[in-house]
Amino acid sequence: MAFNLLKGKKGLIFGALNDMSIAWKVAEKAHEQGAEIVLTNAPFALRLGDTDKLAEACNSVVIPADATKIEDIENLIDKTMERFGGKFDFILHSIGMSPNVRKGITYDNLNYDYFLKTLDVSALSFHKILQVSRKKDALNDWGSVLALSYVAAQRTLYGYNDMADAKSLLESIARSFGYIYGREKKIRINTISQSPTPTTAGKGIMGLEDLMDFSNRMSPLGNATADECADYCIAMFSDLTKKITMQNIFHDGGFSSMGMSRRAMDVYSKNLDALEFKDVTHKFKK
Numbered sequence: 001m002a003f004n005l006l007k008g009k010k011g012l013i014f015g016a017l018n019d020m021s022i023a024w025k026v027a028e029k030a031h032e033q034g035a036e037i038v039l040t041n042a043p044f045a046l047r048l049g050d051t052d053k054l055a056e057a058c059n060s061v062v063i064p065a066d067a068t069k070i071e072d073i074e075n076l077i078d079k080t081m082e083r084f085g086g087k088f089d090f091i092l093h094s095i096g097m098s099p100n101v102r103k104g105i106t107y108d109n110l111n112y113d114y115f116l117k118t119l120d121v122s123a124l125s126f127h128k129i130l131q132v133s134r135k136k137d138a139l140n141d142w143g144s145v146l147a148l149s150y151v152a153a154q155r156t157l158y159g160y161n162d163m164a165d166a167k168s169l170l171e172s173i174a175r176s177f178g179y180i181y182g183r184e185k186k187i188r189i190n191t192i193s194q195s196p197t198p199t200t201a202g203k204g205i206m207g208l209e210d211l212m213d214f215s216n217r218m219s220p221l222g223n224a225t226a227d228e229c230a231d232y233c234i235a236m237f238s239d240l241t242k243k244i245t246m247q248n249i250f251h252d253g254g255f256s257s258m259g260m261s262r263r264a265m266d267v268y269s270k271n272l273d274a275l276e277f278k279d280v281t282h283k284f285k286k
């Protein structure tokens with residue numbers, strides 16, 4: 001539903017690869033709510049993905065940039081300001097990638113070159129975007145910057161690997177830069193911690209379907225979808241959330257506050273019964 005929540009606002013959106021991407025949904029909804037947007041993604045992703053189609057539908061343009069390269073980000077910010085005829089109001093960082101996850105390398109056997117790449121792509125890129133934007137004075141006062149995170153930044157979740165460390169760093173950057181940018185320009189910086197979601201990046205995580213089932217059973221409101229995440233991003237870009245900054249805000253149906261739910265316990269108990277049937281040594285554990 002269009003409420004013109006972003007009427008008159010202009011924003012830069014990183015990470016729309018295909019129509020499953022969270023950034024894709026944010027771009028569609030931002031356009032629907034009256035914003036003007038610029039889309040960007042890494043050159044390799046633009047060759048593989050459908051970002052041009054999205055640009056056409058949102059009356060937007062695509063400016064390629066590898067978010068780990070300062071010169072690409074500088075060019076991106078300059079071109080975005082040219083397109084908008086000056087400063088803009090919001091940025092979405094929706095970027096994540098771990099070569100260790102991609103190659104199935106476990107956390108106790110990490111390749112450190114890959115680990116550095118994970119941190120660079122998934123977390124330092126956020127700092128780089130903020131630093132270049134501030135140096136170029138690209139954002140209007142009371143602007144809003146968001147990055148997407150996951151609860152593995154706080155709690156250990158099997159299979160999330162070095163992405164957990166990247167998300168911890170990402171959330172810390174939001175706090176540290178949030179102080180500087182807030183103090184000077186009233187710009188707010190937050191991370192949204194989203195439920196597991198079936199996207200290209202999400203599907204790289206070991207056992208995503210089982211993880212989604214588990215977190216859905218654990219969450220009183222169920223998993224949050226990509227569409228619902230996009231709605232939340234729109235609220236955070238709007239003037240209705242002007243005093244929220246330096247926060248990691250959970251958008252996960254309640255998962256992060258749970259310890260055990262009835263629905264998850266039901267499945268767990270059934271498996272114990274099955275184990276007892278096969279192996280009596282598990283019996284005492286019940």
Ligand SMILES: NC(=O)c1ccc[n+]([C@@H]2O[C@H](COP(=O)([O-])OP(=O)(O)OC[C@H]3O[C@@H](n4cnc5c(N)ncnc54)[C@H](O)[C@@H]3O)[C@@H](O)[C@H]2O)c1
Nearest residue numbers: 015017021022042045067095096148196197199200201202
């Ligand atoms: N899918 C999930 O379960 C889930 C849950 C919580 C948080 N998130 C986070 O949401 C964000 C978006 O991911 P998604 O799930 O929509 O998947 P996605 O695969 O659609 O998006 C990831 C994007 O990162 C981009 N990217 C990778 N390397 C880049 C680089 N060097 N420069 C610029 N862009 C680069 C990709 O091209 C892609 O567009 C990520 O930060 C992800 O960690 C995802």
